[in-house]
Amino acid sequence: MTENKVFIAEQETLLEVKEQTEKLIRNLIPTDAPIYGMVIHEASDLNPATRVEYLGANKDFKPMSMNMATHAMDYGSWADWSWLKANVPVMCGWDGEIKYYLNPDDYTKKADGTASDVSNANFAGNAMAVIKKIYKKEYKVGSDRYVYFCERQVDPDFQPVGFNVKGKVRDYMLIPMFYGSIDGNGRMRSIAGQWSCLTASGSSSDNSSGTAIGTTEQNTAILKTSASGLFFGGPLTNTLADICVMLTRSTDSQSSFGSGMCSSYVEDKAQHYGTQINKVVGGGRFYGSDDNKSFNKIFHSAVLGSYMLWQRDPYMVAVNGRIKVSTDYTYNLSGDGYLDTGCNVTANHYNATMHVVKGFGAIPSEEIEGTSATGYCDHTWVNATITAVSLRFGGCIDGLxxxxxxxxxxxxxADAWWHDGASLLLPAPAAA
Known part of the structure; x- marks a missing residue:
């Protein structure tokens, strides 16, 4: 990637883009691939339950909602969305080739009802979930953030954000069903029944390998699994986060999907500081709870919904506060060759507004301060005097x-604290 800078468009240009997009939504919605969308009124409405307005084919949809008592998702009007139905659990080979499908309601079984390898550490591969390629169009008009999704590229501004892997667009990506664990061969795994890669002993310096596991060591484990292996982070996680906002019409992910293990921390290394061994969670694609100490899952991934361990995301770095990103999973811990967003972070804050980076998605903005109950309801921690490598989602000590x-x-x-984990992302095998 060549280093570039992002420049803020003139207001007239933004308004023209808005008008063009609205015309597209009104007149060009294909029946085989409808355009779904939303506008998030980031500055004018900080209430996470009311700031999202539906646009496009979903304008009159009922959003999804989680019953925290039964842990079941009410899909509202979204049950028949083909993109969502394509999100299925699988066992795949080392390089992402799908070996067989799992029962979506009971991962211990294959789709045909026979026993699966979801907890078999000797299986030559991993338990992953399919994320089908989708095209995304995103921009801001003032402080309103517009986001549209379509399963086909209806115009050049719809981009496969998160599916471009070093110049090759993939038909799907495979996200981890379980937190990353490092096996006896040094490979990063996604398998039930294994301790996460930094919690074998609960310490950064005396884990099972006897070596602190920082970003470089995690990358080594990922590449030992597959030469095409990636960290679960980058533009795909932004795309998935926005789809979650759209599905629930809310910017409070914990209230919408569950609070996971956000407050399970105990100050005791013998208890792994409140973390747990990876385990199979039933209930289908989503499982939510509000006890703050249970595995949850989003899109069949406990990594997305559980908030047990921070997840290393080296595709965003902050160099003395200046945010640089990798739009195609190019990896460089200094940020050299990354896209210079032109945006800075200076201090800890709760996100209420976002900057939009083409090809990557939303990144933190300090324009307006939120809280744990307003805006996006999530916190950003900042040290603007270092080259910081991003961590995502949160850990079991960080609560709301x-x-x-x-x-x-x-x-x-190089930081290697017990709560700084990493998990495996695999692209679909590239066509010859």
């Missing part, structure tokens, strides 16, 4: 500061 939009930009790459 956690969420799909939570970021930690206050650690250097």
């Amino acid at each position: 500061g956690d969420g799909l939009w939570a970021r930690a930009l206050h650690n250097v790459a």
